[in-house]
Amino acid sequence: MSLVKYEIFSKVAEVGSFTKTAESLGLTQSAVSHAIANLEKEFGFPLVHRNRGGISLTNDGYVILVNIRKVLHFDEQLRQEAAKITGLTKGTVKIGTFTSVSSKWLPEIINKMEKEFPHIRIELIEGDYFEIETWLLNGKIDCGFINVDHSNHFEIIPLKKDRLLCIVSEENALSRQSMIELEQLKNVPFIMPTYGGYHEVKFLFESKGIEPNIRFELMAEDSIKSMVAHNLGVSILPEMLLESMPSGCSAIPLTEDSFRVLGLAARFNLSPAAKQFVDVTKRWIQETSVS
Known part of the structure; x- marks a missing residue:
């Protein structure tokens, strides 16, 4: 079976559209549709649901996707190992990230990567903790920044303890x-940050047996800070997100020992290019003393 078909199917699963897949891969929409149809014929069962809202995977399609991405991963690893033998480190590294890491760390890390390894291409996919862990498990990404310090599924490189602070008007x-x-x-209006996966703020309240009086649940940190600045409630956010605060808003430490642990989770059997990204990230953290 052609690896090109595997690449097409993986991209269709990622973007949920034949048209967007064609644009991304430089193909015609009919070529994408034909490749998926051929794969379905070869496997003997449907891989996608086709509807007006776009493309979604069948249950069997999800099972096949995980294995197809493993094949693509090892093909990429093989190509990178061959390049390494010839003295040239190159390849693509797909990184899962979230807002604070994207804005505070990655610009400098990527600059460092480009200087040391100009032939390595970095792809960024932004999501929340849960999405990043899911992408690691199904092979969509090679590495991901997450909020855990241990895992049975990935290698975790702890990077920083980020204090949780209370923000008030x-x-x-x-x-x-x-x-x-x-x-x-406990009894003041609280604006709860909302995202998938491990939720350090909710866990903090639960660990103390406290049920907060939630007035709003918001995902965007800037929106939370704006609400607090207008005295519509209080909130708790990681210190890393509080370097810029709106006028009339203060960040105050909690008496409880509270923090999130930011780490870089990496798949086992990393490609040479992904190993270089992990190494550069660790060195940058040490050099800048952000931990």
Whole structure:
């Protein structure tokens, strides 16, 4: 079976559209449709649902996708090993990331990669913790920044302990305190950050047996900070996201020992290019002392 068909199927699964797949791979839409139809004929069962809303995988398609991505991963690894033998490190590394890492770390890490390994191409896919772990498991990405310090499924390189701070409006009486107890937040309107996967703020409340009075649940950190600045509630966010604060908003430490652990999760049997990315990231963390 042709690896080109595998690449087409993997991209269709990623973007959910024959048209977008064709644009991404420089093919015609009919070529993409024909490749998927041929794969379905070779396997003997449907791989995708075709409907007006786009393309989605069948249950069998999801099973096949994981294995197809393994084949593509090892093909890429083989090509990179061959390039390494000839003295040239090259290839593509797919990285899963989320907002704070994308804005604070990755620009400098990628600059460092491009200087040291100009033939390695970096692809970034942004999501939340849950999506990144899922992409690692199904082979969509090689490495991903996540909020865990151990895993049975990946190699985890701990990078930084990021304090959780309470953010309050300067109109709020809590803003006059040097530290805030979690118990004090029990009865005030709370703006809960919302995202998939491990949720350090919810876990913090649960560990103390406290049920917060949730007024809003928002995903965008800037929206949360704006709501707090207008005294519509208080919230808790990682310190890494609080370098820029709106006027009238303060970040105050909690009395509880509270933080998230940021780490780089890597698949086992990494390609040479992905190993270089991991190594460059670790060195950059050490050199900049962000941990």
